[in-house]
Amino acid sequence: MNWALVGASTIASQYMIGALRAQGGTVRRVVSGSADHAARYAQEHDIPHSGTDLDAALADEAVEAVYISSTNEKHHAQAMAAIAAGKHVLCEKPLALSLAEAREMIAAAEAAGVALGVNHHLRHAGSHRAIRETIAAGRLGRVLSLRVFHAVHLPEHLRGWRLDNPGAGGGVIPDITVHNADTVRFLLQEDPISVVAQSASSGMGQGVEDSAMSVWSMPSGAMVFSHESFTHPYTTSGLEVHGTEGSLIARGVMAQEPEGALELVTADGRSALPFDKTSLYETAVAGFMRAARTGKTPSASGRDGLLSLMIALAVRQAADSGQCQTLEYGAAT
Numbered sequence: 001m002n003w004a005l006v007g008a009s010t011i012a013s014q015y016m017i018g019a020l021r022a023q024g025g026t027v028r029r030v031v032s033g034s035a036d037h038a039a040r041y042a043q044e045h046d047i048p049h050s051g052t053d054l055d056a057a058l059a060d061e062a063v064e065a066v067y068i069s070s071t072n073e074k075h076h077a078q079a080m081a082a083i084a085a086g087k088h089v090l091c092e093k094p095l096a097l098s099l100a101e102a103r104e105m106i107a108a109a110e111a112a113g114v115a116l117g118v119n120h121h122l123r124h125a126g127s128h129r130a131i132r133e134t135i136a137a138g139r140l141g142r143v144l145s146l147r148v149f150h151a152v153h154l155p156e157h158l159r160g161w162r163l164d165n166p167g168a169g170g171g172v173i174p175d176i177t178v179h180n181a182d183t184v185r186f187l188l189q190e191d192p193i194s195v196v197a198q199s200a201s202s203g204m205g206q207g208v209e210d211s212a213m214s215v216w217s218m219p220s221g222a223m224v225f226s227h228e229s230f231t232h233p234y235t236t237s238g239l240e241v242h243g244t245e246g247s248l249i250a251r252g253v254m255a256q257e258p259e260g261a262l263e264l265v266t267a268d269g270r271s272a273l274p275f276d277k278t279s280l281y282e283t284a285v286a287g288f289m290r291a292a293r294t295g296k297t298p299s300a301s302g303r304d305g306l307l308s309l310m311i312a313l314a315v316r317q318a319a320d321s322g323q324c325q326t327l328e329y330g331a332a333t
Helices: 010-022 035-045 054-059 072-084 099-112 126-136 172-188 280-294 302-321
Strands: 002-006 026-031 049-051 065-068 088-091 116-118 143-151 194-200 211-217 223-229 238-243 247-251 261-266 269-273
Touching (some): 010 035, 026 035, 049 054, 065 072, 072 099, 099 116, 099 302, 116 302, 172 211, 172 238, 172 302, 194 302
Parallel strands (some): 002 065, 026 049, 065 088, 143 223
Antiparallel strands (some): 261 269
């Protein structure tokens, strides 16, 4: 599959270009807001064509798919242009900044008969797939609670608009809460019915939140606690799933690398759970390309992106208002 990169981003440089090529893909074009940056990026990554003109890239008949990793407020317009040009679209999270934009993108892709996927990489980790299988097999019994701790220290090279530009989609909620939402949805196979939350700017955020905590009520009766931050340099990420027959402790798994450790705790004692260490991004790209080729739904679909965005926006509204937010999914499905 021939690809165009829309956004000469760090994540594309570090992970996605390699993942696309690992699946036999060709990166044919890169589009950036800066011609100089695009040219340097293309030279560094051996990409034949670069520039600032998205329309020109989309007019290239050899381009079959685009990967969008521009700033968040650009996702909608760029995806809509790509869909109109008949290209498959793999978009970084969040899918859009509003539910209306996300719904429009999903409808357009369905009408055009192209695949629309969201790069929610965590559900493609071997660790998370092993957790999902453990829950589905009933080894934990009935799930009572799930705790996600995704407080990190935002790396220097990722700072900038995430910390000071709400118009571009800055803040820890659109950056990390959407990941937590997709992870919880994937692991529990259900969507929260209500959320309460608080957020804060604890040293890095300027005009946006850099830390948030929220509690979600699930239809099954399970409770979810989600903690995300940009300001914690000395901790580790992970999650815990607690059920009537056991607990699963995951450390270091809320990451871009296939790392971490899983421990299952039951009446029989403690045991380590093995998991696949394949690149998260290679797994995600392989699944997306299969879906695009076969007409099937990507493993992290536009609908998944919409629902994770819906949850994140409810968390932000709960934090801003100090009131519990009820989620209604009828119009989102």
